[in-house]
Amino acid sequence: MWNYDLFKRAITLSYKRFRRILAGEIMEQRLANSLIMTVNEKNFIEAALLSDLRVDGRRPFDYRKLSISFGREDGSSEVQLGNTRVMGFVTGQLVQPYRDRPNEGTLAIYTEFSPMADPSFEAGRPGESAIELGRIVDRGLRESRAVDTESLCVISGKLVWAIRIDLHIIDNGGNLVDASNVAALAALSTFRRPECTLGGEDGQEVIVHPPEAREPLPLIIHHLPVAVTFAFIGKENVVVIDPTHHEEAVMGGSMTATLNTNGDVCAIQKAGGEGVLQSVIMQCLRIASVKSGDITSKIKSAVESYNTERSLRKIKRHNPPAGYKH
Structure with a gap:
């Protein structure tokens, strides 16, 4: 029997849903579901994991190859984790501090997902996945107080440095969280802000010195909070570290531990x-503690090499005067 009220309600709900889609309010599918896989492919991945094998040849707790490089400008980094590539850029500007924290600078993270990195990414306003990625990286940095925000204060209650981290996803090969976290830490470690002094008649005029006049100052970073991600796959909740894009497509859940x-x-x-046993979580934390130490060493080694090259570039080489002999 025709039910006009039910039909009208359905039309109304469809229209509201359409409006929400246009407004970008409907949550995007998780990136893991953006990869179309057959049932046989999913079953093969799960069956292989029961034998402690992964489709890329790794063991369950093996990390993919991690490489870190830097641009010529301070505060720019590029991280490649397997087939995943992320670029990080750090900038700073003088702003007015928050009223409740007049002596502290700010730290903010923004993510950009390019359709070139993954067909499921849409250009324009950040989607739910981009926002979630930024929050995970941001939470590990800010809640651990890794960056000394008090050192970013220029004039209490008037001027502080606002540090912005932009993360650009170049290739999505899985585990964007860990790659983005390393890119952010590497960029922060090589960023330098201009030195500021106070002058003027009242001593409250801020003078921002260019890098040619005074050497820019690095950020004060107390420690490096490194993110390590685990995926839980299959009915048996097999645990693997650093999941690929294919493994993300079949995982029932994931956990990122920042240490x-x-x-x-x-x-x-x-x-x-999917629920996870406490014993499994504790096992993941023990493994993450070891992996975070290895990744920290790679970040520090890469930053040290960059600083050495930077110092060599700044050395002024003068041509010897005419007639000069050794």
Whole structure:
């Protein structure tokens, strides 16, 4: 029997849904579901994991190859984790501080997903996945107080440095969180802000010195909170570290643990509806503690090499005068 009221309600709901789509309010599908896979492919990945094998030849707790490089400008980094590539850029500007924290600068993270990195990414305003990625990286940095924000204060209550981290996803090969986290830490470690002094008649005029006049100052970073992501796959909840894009497509949940070299847990993010035993979580934390130490060493080694090259570039080489002999 025709039910006009039910039909009208359905039309109204469809229209509201259409409006929400236009407004960008409907949550995007998780990146893991953007990869179309057959049932046989999913079953093969799960069956292989039961034998402690992965489709790319790794063991369950093996990390992919991690490489870190830098641009010629301070505060720019590029990280490649397997087939995943992320670029990080750090900038700073003088702003008015928050009223409740007049002596502290600010730290903000923004992510950009390019359709070139993954067909499921849409250009324009950031989607739910981009916002979630930024929050996970941001939580590990800010809640652990890794960056000394008080050192960013120029004039209490008037001027502080606002540090902005932009993360650009170049290739999505899985585990964007860990790659983005390393890109952010590497860029922060090489960023330098202009030195500021006070002058003028009242001594409250801020003078921002160009890099040619005074050497820019690096950020004060107390420790490096490194994110390590685990995926839980199949009915048996097989645990693997650093999941690829294919493994993300079949995982039932994931967990990102952010730790530093001291073993301090800075943040934990659990995603997905599958429950995880406490013993499994503790095992993941022990493994993450070791992996975070290895990644920290790679970041510090890469930053040290960059600083050495930067110092060599700044050395002024003068041509010897005419007639000069050794």
